[in-house]
Amino acid sequence: MTTSKTRVRQGNTNEERAIPSTMRAAVLFGPQDIRVVEKPVPDPGYGEVLVRVAMCGTxxxxxxxxxxxxxxxxxxxxxxxxxxxxxxVVAIGESVDExxxxxxxxxxxxxxxxxxxxCLVGRYTxxxxxxxxxxxxRATGMTTDGGFAEYVVHNVSSLYKLPECVSYEDAVLITTAGTGLYGLDAVGGYVAGQDVAIFGPGPVGLMTVEACEQLGANQVILVGTRDRRLEMGRRLGADHTINxxxxDPVEAIMELTQDAGVDLAIECSGASIAPQQCLEVTKRGGKVLFVAFYKEVISLDLSTAVRGDIxxxxxxxxxxxxxxxxxSLAAQGRLHGxxxxxxxxxxxGIAEAFHVMKERIGDPIKVVVVP
Incomplete structure (x- = not known):
């Protein structure tokens, strides 16, 4: 049973808000050993904000x-x-007025x-x-405590106020959408009229499909291995899907582009064969974007990239x-997390959530944990 103490922080009312002294939080005790225990609720420091977690994605x-x-x-x-x-937001630290x-x-x-x-040039990741x-x-949930808990602290500069029309279910995919948008930003940020192939219909790939469609891509082609995710891709704006x-996705994409190849290939799958396939479907002078992590060292024929000036x-x-x-895109109804x-x-049930995700039980797309 948690005890409570009253903390007063400047907010949008003058009332006192009771925040527990302790909270339920998932703690990693070793590989594949995660347990829910009682931990102290953190205090927000200078420039920080204490948030009561609504949900956290995996x-x-x-x-x-x-x-x-x-x-x-x-x-x-x-x-x-x-x-x-x-x-x-349930409490704010010193200097926070945003x-x-x-x-x-x-x-x-x-x-x-x-x-x-x-960081000074905006490359803070x-x-x-x-x-x-x-x-x-601070990288929440990676180098510092994260959101598989009832409360979490984060720097105010890394928090965004949600418009009323954006639900928590939408918001839990906002970081994911930002990953795809950052990649598009890095390659030039302008895909209107271009053919784009996206490998991997996971959450990042699917949100990137929707972003490319909303940003005016000519053809959005999604490659994957699971029909449910490919169908979701079609719902979100993919013009063509390839299982x-x-x-063979290379053959299929070249056919769809009249053997020219795509202007941009985006690798979101993490599959060892996909990077080479991305190179092979990209037109001369085109671009390939890698946002996935890989389990092993990848073999890549760089001569393909050099010959194609990719x-x-x-x-x-x-x-x-x-x-x-x-x-902003979510508020406009253009992203649907x-x-x-x-x-x-x-x-x-967090250990079960990881098991379902890892073993693909019930063909999950995004699994969320609700404290």
Missing amino acids: CGTDLKIYDGHFPQTPPFGEFTPGHEWTGT LAVGDRVCIEAHHGCGRCDN ACLNYGDRSKGH ARER TMYTTRGEGGNNVKRAV ADLVTHEFPLE
């Missing part, structure tokens, strides 16, 4: 963390993962140090002080202020 990075294979996470026995959360108690918010997972060369809290860096188990890009996470763009939420578990 993704492939969480599975790597769960398996104990992700760098720079805090020690076992104290660390709470979760980096795709949304909720309501948000108020009662505001609903979504997040950027990464808060850069704000002082290194990369590639912060040179990554993982160094003493320098101000790679049924047809430019290759990588981006990590949701940088470049693209979460703000994602919030809630459509991807297929499974919901209580916090005490």
Whole structure:
């Protein structure tokens, strides 16, 4: 049973708001050993905000963390993962006036140090002080405690107020949408009239499909191996879908583009064969964007890229202020994250949630945990 204490923070009312002293939080005690325990509710520091979590999404990075294979996470026995959360502001730290108690918010997972060369030019997901809290860096649910808990602290600069028309189910996919938008931003940000092939109909790939459709791409071609996800891609704006188990995607894409290839190929799948396929379907002078992580070292025929004068890009996470763009698109009804939420578990069921996701039980797309 949690006890309560009263904390007073400046907000949009003058009333006192009771915040518990302790909270339920999922803690990683070892590889594939996650338990819900009582932890102190954190106090927001200078420039920070305390949020009551409404829900937190799971993704492939969480599975790597769960398996104990992700760098720079805090020690076992104290660390709470979760980096795709949304909720309501319940307390604000010193200097914070951008948000108020009662505001609903979504997040950027990464808060850069704000002082290194990369942060100064807006590349804070590639912060040179990554993982160094003493320098101000914070990656929620990766290098600091995250959102698989009742409450979580984050820097105000990495929080965005939700418009009334955007639900929590939409908001839990906003960070994911920001990942796709950041990649599009890096390759030029202008896909109107262009043919785009997207490999991998996971949440990032599906949100990128919708973004490309909304940004005016000529043809959006989605490649995957699961019919349910490909059907979701069609609902979100894919003009063509290709099941790679049924047809060679290179052959199919070249046919759809009259052997010219696409202007832009985006690799979101993490499949070892997909990077080479991206190169092979990209037209001369085109672009390939890699946003996936890979389980093993990838073999790639760079001569294909050189002969085709193809430019290759990588981006990590949701940088470049693209979460703000994602919030705007969602408010305009152009991004629909809630459509991807297929499974919901209580916090005490987090181990089952990871199991369902890892083993693909019930063909999940986005699995969320609700404290």
